[in-house]
Amino acid sequence: MILRDDGTPFAPDYGDVYHSADGALAQARAVFIEGCHLPRRWAGRRIFRVLEAGFGLGINTLATAAAWLADPARGERLHVFSIEKHPASAEHLARSHSNHPELAALSRELIAQWPLPLPGLHRLWLADGAVLLTLCFGDIEKRLPSLEGPFDAFYLDGFAPARNPAMWSDHVFKACARLAAEGATLATWSAAGAVRDGLTAAGFTVERKPGFGRKRHRIEAQYRPPAWRVMATDPATAAPASREVLIIGGGIAGAAVAQQFARRHWKSTLVDAASPLPGGASAIRAATLHPHLSPDDALLSRLVRNGFLQAVAAWRMLAGAGHDPGARLDGLAEIAEHAGEAAAMARCIAHCAPPAAYARFLDAAAMSARCGLQSSQGGHWYDQGGWVEPRALIAAQLEYAATRVISGREVTRIAHTGALWQAFDRDGQRIAGAPVLVLANAADAARLCPGHYRLRPHPGLQTLIALQAPGEAVLPAVALTGAVQAVALDAHTLLIGSHCGGRPEPDADDVHRGPLERWAHRTGRPLPALSTHDISATRITTPDHLPLAGPLPDAAAALARATELRGAQARDLPRQPGLYGAFGYGARGLAWSVLAAELIASRANGEPLPLERELADAIDPARHLLQVLRRGEVEPTG
Ligand SMILES: C[S@@+](CC[C@H](N)C(=O)[O-])C[C@H]1O[C@@H](n2cnc3c(N)ncnc32)[C@H](O)[C@@H]1O
Known part of the structure; x- marks a missing residue:
């Protein structure tokens, strides 16, 4: 994104502006908020859900959130769900929001939680949960089919249809219809014939209205489901009997x-x-949290990514509210066992190219420096990973x-x-x-x-080693995972964990010799006769x-x-x-x-x-x- 001479943000790749030169906020209000008949349509509703195509700089979202918060008769929560293929940087957001002092408080909250540019969903809590923003980073074509409705209003805000056809395809219009609650409204600044025809064919009743600024027309539309479509009961409309x-x-x-x-x-x-x-199983002393990577961004990696990011955000929120979650998220290392594994881990990072703040590869020297021990192999480093006392x-x-x-x-x-x-x-x-x-x-x-749940035990064991004297064993500077899990709980307690190879009855090898010997081997220092205490925890897993x-x-x-x-x-x-x-x-x-x-x-x-x-x-x-x-x-x- 670049800023043009008149201050309007411009996307060189698409040859178009992010919003009208006649005013971003005024456009958000005139085209999208009023175009979807808000706030009238959210009156009396407990939850109101907006789906936006093209988050851009978030002006529409913040303007809608501000209108929601300014409405004394608002319901419980506004949800904005916004899809964006090219997430802006926090710096660009801050610059473009600085022109709109009325959005300052919401903008600060948004920027404070602005996620890393990782594909998938990111949930941000604004205004103490009165507004939830779910950002969906990815291409609209791939992302829309993966969403579940219903939504009450749609903002179509791609770049001009001729320059950005993916945002205005029949596929998008049909997906909006699939995701629409009964009577859902839709608004866009474009009044192109193909947009009107596509929306009409998808089941929307489309009206052309006078445009904003120098645009002659814009579109307002409403979803009228075909008579045969049975709308499921929508829990957002009725309040639960008691919360x-x-x-x-x-x-x-x-x-x-x-x-x-x-x-x-x-x-x-x-x-x-x-x-x-x-x-x-929650009685264990420490549990680690870290991302999972795979070269093809497999389902497990995507799920863990979502869970990892939500956990980190939820615990931050707890800490901010004065409840110490006992989390030490100051980095976690996953060290390779051998050179072949290290090479595969390096290839995985090169292929996935995640933001460095999410995951990166460290070679043996860098890994050793991070972990405070001599490691013969490198591996993955996760800046926000760490451990928690459950x-x-x-x-x-x-x-x-x-x-x-x-x-x-x-x-x-x-x-x-x-x-x-x-x-x-x-x-x-x-x-x-x-x-x-x-x-x-x-x-x-x-x-x-x-x-008919298929559950099976997944035993794990943690050995606590109380050091009698400093230097008796190497204490890692950060939490380690991989073949052996190691966490220094404090200056004289080392925790070594093992999954017992998934065996229901862990034998002595699983329990002690395996992980402890691996640790001794990795740190190059044999563990002396130490005072140890074992905590076994049988977790339950699925096939x-x-x-x-x-x-x-x-x-x-x-x-x-x-x-x-x-x-x-x-x-x-x-x-x-x-x-x-x-x-x-x-x-x-x-x-x-x-x-x-x-x-x-x-x-x-x-x-x-x-x-x-x-x-x-x-x-x-x-x-x-x-x-x-x-x-x-x-x-x-x-
Ligand atoms: C006109 S701007 C949106 C402005 C925004 N609604 C706001 O209030 O600041 C269009 C946005 O659509 C995004 N976009 C373009 N093609 C896309 C695609 N195929 N999938 C998802 N987003 C896309 C662009 O990156 C850009 O941020």
Whole structure:
């Protein structure tokens, strides 16, 4: 982007301006806000969702957010979901916003959270959550099919159709129709015949209106669905009976759910059999968080990226609100085991070319300097990676959410009566109830609500080594992962972790000799007879090592329609109203925790999802049940 003499931002690659020379803010208001009949259309609505094609410098978004905040009768939350192929730099945003003092406060918040230019979705919380902005970085053609609606208003703001046809294709217009809520409005500054025809063919009623500034015309349109299209009930229009969520499981998964619901002003009650919290796998001393890279940016890498970025942002927010999440995100190293692996890691970085602040390759010398030890190999370095004390994180999340915690009570049964989910103990005593229930209790979730989940144990072990004297063992300067996980918890405690090779019964080799010897070998210093303490934690994983996160299936209802649903997709399977699952996290509890929690809170609240459709599908808790239906393993019961 360059600034022209009159101060208008200009994109040389497209030979066009970002907005009218007659005023960016005035254009945003006249063409997009008024063109979509706002604020009239959001009156009386709890949640209002805008989809924008072309975030650019964010003037439309900030102007809409400002109009929302200025409206005393506004609803609970405005969502702006904006697609952008060439994200601007924070510096360019700041420069172009400086012309609009009325947007200053929102601009500061936007810039403070401005994400790295990584493909995929990025969620930014503005004005204390009154406005959520989901940025979708990527090409509109690829990204639109991956989105899930509905949206209430559309801003089409590409460069001129002749110079930027991808933003004005029939494919875009049809996707808008697919994503439109009933009566959704659409606005654009262009009145080109092809745009009008394309929108009309997609099902919009299009009107040509007097244009803004020197433009003769602009377009206002409204989506009128064909009579045969059945609109699903839209949770954004109706307020939930009460904003209360019951969470079963007080580990990393459950506490993150409490936080993301609390950010939406929901009350939470959390029940756990353990006392004190956390029990289970979250009782480990330290857990690491870092990106996952693959040369083809595989689904796992995309999911972990989304989860990593959301976790980092959510913990920053906790810290900003005065709740210390116990996170040390000052960098994490993934060191290669041998030269071949190091070369592959270097190639992966060269191929993916991620922003250096996300991931980069360090050679052996640079790696040694970073880690404070002599490393014979290089590897990946993650600036924002690090480690967390799960106990501190969970405490901070529950404190922030002001969660009512009921510990030491085991839930043995759940039941849905009226619009309420209730949890009962072994004696049939009711423990708690709420309209929304989230099962975040690992393998026990499957016991409370069978859904043909394919869960398996994934044992892990952490050995704490208390050094008797300084220098007895090499303490890494940062958290390390790879074949051996090592974290210096403090100046005299070294934690060495292992995944026990996924074996259910770890033997002595898995437990001690393997990781400890690897550490001794890597640091070139044999570990003396040390005082050690082991913490074993059996995590629960799935065959594809992806979590189960989202609305839980109604297995009985699905099996009753087994023949009909055999060719269905997971998302078509019947669900239990108000019942969600967040489990099967395996060894990536931290990366999945906020992602799953935000997905569930968004779904429960009728808001756009924080991740693309195919990613949500990949972690859908109904996917194992679908496999059962596809294989025809279960006879239909009716
Ligand atoms: C006119 S500007 C948008 C101005 C913006 N709405 C604002 O308020 O500042 C058009 C934007 O569309 C983006 N764009 C162009 N082609 C695209 C594509 N194929 N996919 C996604 N975004 C694209 C450009 O990078 C540019 O930021």
